[in-house]
């Protein structure tokens with residue numbers, strides 16, 4: 001389904017949900033798609049052969065999996081996510097999968113990845129970056145202009161895209177779904193995520209859309225604020241539980257981040273995200289490590 005944002009900007013809603021994503025098509029003099037992770041059928045609506053430029057909001061496979069449908073088209077991503085998308089050998093490092101063995105010793109992530117359709121060896125042909133961009137950069141597509149807003153937290157190079165004339169914001173994986181915010185990889189960071197969301201709130205967009213909800217929202221300030229405040233609520237839950245000493249595994253079993261661990265990946269992400277909150281609490285001197293791997297509120 002295509003949703004018109006303006007006569008030149010269209011939201012490509014992926015008919016298939018995660019591990020696919022919505023994309024943004026700028027149907028202007030320089031035809032550009034932001035993210036390529038809509039399912040194949042949904043992508044056909046914008047005639048991929050006509051596209052001049054591909055921009056990725058960040059390196060995750062659900063956003064880059066369709067890059068292979070744009071051979072010969074330049075692929076651009078923020079400079080801090082370029083290494084993650086340039087070489088398949090960086091995949092485990094940037095997705096924190098080399099921590100799997102330590103956090104999830106009972107299960108094999110390759111088996112699980114196959115089950116949820118994210119088996120990275122199926123994606124060997126997406127690892128290519130031709131151009132990079134930076135925070136604040138303006139892009140001109142003809143009649144449409146857009147500003148890159150660097151919004152790290154979800155990944156280090158995650159970006160949102162601001163269309164001031166339309167007062168429209170495409171905020172990528174500041175996803176606004178019930179499951180978010182997500183900061184479960186090596187260079188993800190809840191503090192950066194909070195700062196990034198605050199940056200977007202200040203823009204006061206009339207309309208915003210993300211890569212994982214199937215609509216355009218007009219209530220940007222309350223929606224982004226509620227989304228940001230979930231990070232604080234998670235941290236409050238963790239701190240409360242740490243009235244008694246506990247480690248990462250025990251905290252994760254208490255479901256501090258996710259209400260349901262529907263797959264081992266969700267449990268893995270929960271552990272990674274709990275770890276990041278613990279680091280914040282130690283930094284604020286609100287918790288201490290009472291013995292190796294065991295933490296307690298101060």
Ligand SMILES: [Zn+2]
Pocket residue numbers: 058060154173
């Ligand atoms: Zn992502």
Ligand SMILES: [Zn+2]
Pocket residue numbers: 021060062063173211212
């Ligand atoms: Zn995503």
